[in-house]
Amino acid sequence: MARRPVLEFWYEFASTYSYLSAMRIEDLAAAAGVEIRWRPFLLGPIFAAQGWNSSPFNLFPAKGRYMWRDMEREAARLGLPCKRPDPFPQNSLVAARVALVGADQSWGPAFTKGVYTREFGHGRSIAEPQAVQAVLTELGLDADAVLKASTADPIKTRLRALTEEARSRGLFGAPSFVTDDGELFWGNDRLEQAIAWAAGDRPTGLR
């Protein structure tokens, strides 16, 4: 039997448009017969390397004002709730580590969607361990055990390695999607095309 095509979904919990992709990617991938690999990473170190000490949506106010309105429109179009958390961006370290614990477990995608819905659907904090714990508890998991695992060295090391892998592979924002053959797509606006590419449907005449 042929192996199913794989698409890597690279996301950062502080990223607004990653929320829209996280909520949509499973249905789109299933319809196309594509397998998703969930790849939480941190944009902070990548932004810092190009001289940014916060979200570009804060550093460039006109772009930030636009983004929040665009998020409202896009969420409405997709039938998703949308509320801005304060502060923005949220510190995403605890959630990213926990998502890595879940990356190879059946609850991983549900956890990721739960964090995003709390953060950008309901405008609540995700920064504190207690907030992440609440998401885990809602999923019926042993929150204490998962949080403890998330602060162990293997997870910390793996998150640093994934973030460095993202940078070295040319990722500069989130969400990003990488196909089996190394094709990179950036942004929720490219999710459909990334899945089509992974499934073998590419524009004709492309070099």
Add this chain to the structure above:
Amino acid sequence: MARRPVLEFWYEFASTYSYLSAMRIEDLAAAAGVEIRWRPFLLGPIFAAQGWNSSPFNLFPAKGRYMWRDMEREAARLGLPCKRPDPFPQNSLVAARVALVGADQSWGPAFTKGVYTREFGHGRSIAEPQAVQAVLTELGLDADAVLKASTADPIKTRLRALTEEARSRGLFGAPSFVTDDGELFWGNDRLEQAIAWAAGDRPTGLR
């Protein structure tokens, strides 16, 4: 008779994604019964105000590498030629001034599409008056007369005023689209939604 809805199309001749919108906007607008106002402007002063002295695609190399690949894919998908001009970005001042001369004339859209096709379809220079002259001549226009008009004070002043208007209305990139009721859309990826909004088709549940 009801007035047709209007959509302003703000574009910068150095902007790659503006090329894709310029080539598509007339057909989409006609199908939706929307009237397009062509608004050439300069991004340089807006970028400079936020500390950028070149295109963000040059300042942030990973983003630039991605953009050129994305342009190839998008152009292939839309059936448009795509070739990178050298240098990038091209100095767009002469072309923008001439486009303003044509903004209220029947040849304006054809000139804009001619410049973009030369620049990003065929990878040729648009910076020198001779290059712009060639586009005008291909359209059967009196190139010398148009170029002379483009360097007169009213056009210079109008281009500065449009660029300042863009900044003051919150534009931060190109292409941008602004509806009758002031709704701003940014990027070729939002062209369809901008036209739908202008035509009265808006997401339900939006505040």
